[in-house]
Amino acid sequence: MMAEKIRVLLAKPGLDGHDRGIKVVARALRDSGMEVIYLGIRNTPEQIVETAIQEDVDVIGLSILSGSHMYHFPRILQLLKERKAEDIVVIGGGIIPQEDKEKLEKMGVKAIFGPGTSTQEIIKKIKELIGNKKN
Amino acid sequence: MCRGINLFNSKKIDEMKKSIDKWEKTTLEESLKLKSERKKEFFTSSNIVVKRVYTPLDIANKDYLKEIGLPGEYPFTRGIHATMYRARIWTMRQFAGFGTAEQTNKRFKYLLQHGETGLSVAFDFPTLCGYDSDDLMSKGEVGACGVAVDTLKDMEILFEGIPLNKVTTSMTINGPAATIWSMYIVTAEKQGAKKEELGGTIQNDILKEYMAQKSFIFPPEPSLKLVVDTIEYASKYLPKWNPISISGYHIREAGANAVQELAFTLADGLTYVEATLERGLKVDDFAPRLSFFFACHNNFFEEIAKFRAARRIWAREMKERFQAKKKRSLWLRFHTQTSGCTLTAQQPYNNIVRVAIQALAAVLGGTQSLHTNSMDEALSLPTEFAVRIALRTQQIIAHESGVTDTIDPLGGSYYVEWLTDKMEEECYKYFDKIDKLGGVVEGIKRGFFQKEIANSAHKYQEGIDKGEIIVVGVNGYATEELMPVPIFRIEPEVEKKQIERLKRVKMERNSKKVEEAIDQLKKAAEKEENLMPYIINAVKEYATLGEITKALKEIYGEYHELLIY
Structure with missing residues (x-):
């Protein structure tokens, strides 16, 4: 199924309104040939997981710049587990200190991109992650 | 706006024009032959093309008093x-x-x-x-x-x-x-x-x-x-x-x-x-x-x-x-x-x-x-x-x-x-x-600003x-070494403490008075009165931010963003 497009759900959980980064990423992923479902701001973890399952996505990408990452990432991982949808890869970006990044990666977040990451790097990483999963 | 030579003597301006022409053909050309410029064109962040050098000619037609003036005037x-x-x-x-x-x-x-x-x-x-x-x-x-x-x-x-x-x-x-x-x-x-x-x-x-x-x-x-x-x-x-x-x-x-x-x-x-x-x-x-x-x-x-x-x-x-x-x-x-x-x-x-x-x-x-x-x-x-x-x-x-x-x-x-x-x-x-779109509110509804x-x-x-813009330390002059700075942390108990205080306030206030104040606020909102006195009244009774907002949402509705990227 080489021609199948990678499906990515991008969302901002919680109330954080900083959406510059996620929009830039959405456009870059779309331009690179991925299928992007952009949910925008103010989503609960439940809404995000529900949509991810409904839309049968490969990846959930979260953007958090409000300091709520230690709540939202684990909560979404937990809901995916409860819904037996752990095959959906969770990645994210935002203002996330190194120490938290390491903790989140241990919990199962597959990649965290900080400020200054190029869009090529994000695209490359997603392709790696999904490629690995599909092989 | 007034255009013509205002700031300088017109004879001097003519001399300057000639000098600049000459400079371009001699001094500048020689320099460019030795070493070309770093970029074909230079831009500001708003894509305004920046000229090589600015001279009195660029402001000669300004009317100083009308367009620039004195501080405080x-x-x-x-x-x-x-x-x-x-x-x-x-x-x-x-x-x-x-x-x-x-x-x-x-x-x-x-x-x-x-x-x-x-x-x-x-x-x-x-x-x-x-x-x-x-x-x-x-x-x-x-x-x-x-x-x-x-x-x-x-x-x-x-x-x-x-x-x-x-x-x-x-x-x-x-x-x-x-x-x-x-x-x-x-x-x-x-x-x-x-x-x-x-x-x-x-x-x-x-x-x-x-x-x-x-x-x-x-x-x-x-x-x-x-x-x-x-x-x-x-x-x-x-x-x-x-x-x-x-x-x-x-x-x-x-x-x-x-x-x-x-x-x-x-x-x-x-x-x-x-x-x-x-x-x-x-x-x-x-x-x-x-x-x-x-x-x-x-x-x-x-x-x-x-x-x-x-x-x-x-x-x-x-x-x-x-x-x-x-x-x-x-x-x-x-x-x-x-x-x-x-x-x-x-x-x-x-x-x-x-x-x-x-x-x-x-x-x-x-x-x-x-x-x-x-x-x-x-x-x-x-x-x-x-x-x-x-x-x-x-x-x-x-x-x-x-x-x-x-x-x-x-x-x-x-x-x-x-x-x-x-x-x-x-x-x-x-x-x-923006005028052609019908104003700012209309522009927002159509996603004009969001798209721009x-x-x-x-x-x-x-x-x-693409490397056309260099950010030092990011895509230029990057180093592998980490330069750690101490991180400021919020204590995790904040949420718990805050919710406890909110509960306490709700218990201690006169809930009947809060209800009355919220009710009056809603009525005023329906009648399109100035809401400030009603909000102040509700706040004095320790109505919460969430309660006041919820009351107004019932009258005004909620906004949902256009998903534009």
């Missing part, structure tokens, strides 16, 4: 005051807020001790969006990137021991601005202050929330009505208060370039003036209290030109479009914050330098108050150490650099005057586009990804 290009920083240094106002009211109160006192001259409150996202700390939507966000305020009780603690008739306070609050401002007013009165003594600012600029920042609650029309309520209330009872800070900062941070920031902000400002005039107020009764808030980025001269152009455009529009008579109605008074999105997580100490350059541009642009960002803000909220360096940066500019000794020292610079004109010209092009901003953000990132 129309069109205020050089500054709104005749003495500017020679009489009084700008207000050093550092945005601060995190965790509980107690913690932020402590930070405020720290800042005041270190020479800060005004307060500026950062609220957490639940407060910004009108939710109580115990709301499901608030989970994980309580106290995280600002202070949590649910009821009057939190506001009382926030300003304990800080006399509100002595300091001025700026509050970044928009959707629920009327409620938070009411809490502030009641707190001040409880301290013994009088309404008419209170000085400060509420951001209260809802239009830009739909374009950027995104802490909207209600749809644009009722939101605009609430803004006019606060402007009307201030004009009657709080003459020293700025009921709105028309903000370009968030528009810029969301991706807009300098011209877009300028144009969209001023267009928002004109929309508020029109809406307030429709309410029946006289322009000179409220225009003097309108204030502005801009970002300051790295492109040094473009930023200075932006501030100069902003003052001139606003003065002209207020005078010619709205026939304002008072001098103060024509003043564009503004706060500046250095740019958060230019800070890098990589090599964070470099940010001190970026902030210094941006702060200097703001001062050369004639700002009335300034917030300098801290070097660690691409990583977390700032530590006290980082905040102190940021504040010291302003103090060094104020006391050591000498730039405060004369007014608008870049006035008359061939480049800066030319660029000021250019910014103005580009701004009016946007005004035309997203496009600029995309273009900027593309420039970095």
Whole structure:
């Protein structure tokens, strides 16, 4: 199924309104040939997981710049587990200190991109992650 | 505008033209033969082409008195005051807020001790969006990137021991601005202050929330009505208060370039003036209290030109479009914050330098108050150490650099005057586009601003990804070594503590009186009365922010963003 497009759900959980980064990423992923479902701001973890399952996505990408990452990432991982949808890869970006990044990666977040990451790097990483999963 | 040679003797101008022609054919050509320039064309951040050199020819046709003028006089290009920083240094106002009211109160006192001259409150996202700390939507966000305020009780603690008739306070609050401002007013009165003594600012600029920042609650029309309520209330009872800070900062941070920031902000400002005039107020009764808030980025001269152009455009529009008579109605008074999105997580100490350059541009642009960002803000909220360096940066500019000794020292610079004109010209092009769309509210509904901003953000990132734009430490001069800075952490118990306090307040208040107050508020909203007295009444009874917001949502509905990227 080489021609199948990678499906990515991008969302901002919680109330954080900083959406510059996620929009830039959405456009870059779309331009690179991925299928992007952009949910925008103010989503609960439940809404995000529900949509991810409904839309049968490969990846959930979260953007958090409000300091709520230690709540939202684990909560979404937990809901995916409860819904037996752990095959959906969770990645994210935002203002996330190194120490938290390491903790989140241990919990199962597959990649965290900080400020200054190029869009090529994000695209490359997603392709790696999904490629690995599909092989 | 008057065109022709005004500033210089026409014979001299002819000589200059000849000299420049000659220079191009000789000196310049020889230089280019030896070494070509680094780029084919040079641009400002707003894609304005920058010429190799500017000469008197670029400003020869200006009418100095009409277009530039003297400080303190129309069109205020050089500054709104005749003495500017020679009489009084700008207000050093550092945005601060995190965790509980107690913690932020402590930070405020720290800042005041270190020479800060005004307060500026950062609220957490639940407060910004009108939710109580115990709301499901608030989970994980309580106290995280600002202070949590649910009821009057939190506001009382926030300003304990800080006399509100002595300091001025700026509050970044928009959707629920009327409620938070009411809490502030009641707190001040409880301290013994009088309404008419209170000085400060509420951001209260809802239009830009739909374009950027995104802490909207209600749809644009009722939101605009609430803004006019606060402007009307201030004009009657709080003459020293700025009921709105028309903000370009968030528009810029969301991706807009300098011209877009300028144009969209001023267009928002004109929309508020029109809406307030429709309410029946006289322009000179409220225009003097309108204030502005801009970002300051790295492109040094473009930023200075932006501030100069902003003052001139606003003065002209207020005078010619709205026939304002008072001098103060024509003043564009503004706060500046250095740019958060230019800070890098990589090599964070470099940010001190970026902030210094941006702060200097703001001062050369004639700002009335300034917030300098801290070097660690691409990583977390700032530590006290980082905040102190940021504040010291302003103090060094104020006391050591000498730039405060004369007014608008870049006035008359061939480049800066030319660029000021250019910014103005580009701004009016946007005004035309917005008019054709049917105004700002219509433009928001059609996603015009959102699209413009997203496009600029995309273009900027593309420039970095392709290496056309160099960000030092990120895609140029990058190092593998980590340069660790200490990280500021919010204690995780904040949410629990805040929810406990909210519960306690709810138990101790007279719930019947709260119900009555909310009921009266709803009725007033239906009748389109000015809601300020009703909100103040509810706040006094310790109605929560969430309860007041919910009541108004029932009348006004909720806004949902257009998904544009």
